Amino acid sequence: MSAHSESRGPVSAGPIFDLIARLVQIATGLVLVALVMLVCGEAFLRGAVNYSLGFAEELTGYFVVMLTFFGAALALRAGALFQVDFLFDALPASTRAKLHIAFAAIALFICIIFVWKTADVAMSSLERGKFAPTVLRTPLWIPQLLMPTGFAMIAIFLVEKLLLAVRKPKGAA
Template identity: 65%
Template sequence: MVGDIKTGPASAGPIFDFGARVTAVLCGTVLTGLVLLVCTEAFLRGVFNYSLGFAEEVTGYCVVFLTFFGASLALRGRAMFQVHFLLDNWPEGTRKWLVRIFALIAIAICILLAWKTKDLTLSSFSRGKFAPTVLRTPLWIPQIVPPLGFSVLGFFLVEQFLLTFSTTRSDT
């Protein structure tokens, strides 16, 4: 099996394992901070009728971060939705080519989206834009998450593409 609990996800090399570890640590840290912030906000509102004021803004940023980086880990762990009843009916060689084509198209889309969202981030940075919120967060800070997220997703798509050339795997 490709990525069961005992062996973990298939790997195309140590650079991808390191990237996955870094991504997992970042996701775990952000998720822990998110849970602490939400619990603190709920406690303060329930017990003292007091709000931190910035909790909604920061939790929104955390959710976006977790969406991008969590999707990257799900892709690597082969936990994304797939149309198995179609894919499994194809011969192994055809299936590998379908996965390769999908990976190449998805990599191209990730590059395009990373490039365009990077442009938005740089525009906000150069113009000194701030969020109209309590924290007045410089917009480039939350806007840097999408280009980084698309880059990490593309990184793991490259790994999936490389894995299709592996002879030790029986399924892709």
């Protein structure tokens, strides 16, 4: 672990970010439990009685998408994303701080565009009444909302990173 990594968990920019992170953790945990139960149940039924639930593949796909987005948001908040530490650590502190701000600002801008565009796709499916060609016939806008929601969670934690990066450290002039 490098000198700038957080070993005690993520640094918070305030209680609202802590609450959002906690809600994302709970939702992620519940979906992970449901995913494991669904996959194990499907495997058991196929092996034991040669029966398939039929809808398991569809739901597991939706669950994996949600877990990917929410997991990325939580990893971003915890500072657990990949970076080239030996290069980053070699930079002066002021340069590292500026890079953190630049990264968060650019990534936030991109996330906002992704939220906007993926929400447009979901709203288009809602307006046109599109359904998945699957056993459940899920209205497409429901799983499609996972993407703008996931990008929004990432954006929220990017805002937190920006707030933390622009704050002056305690004791600084």
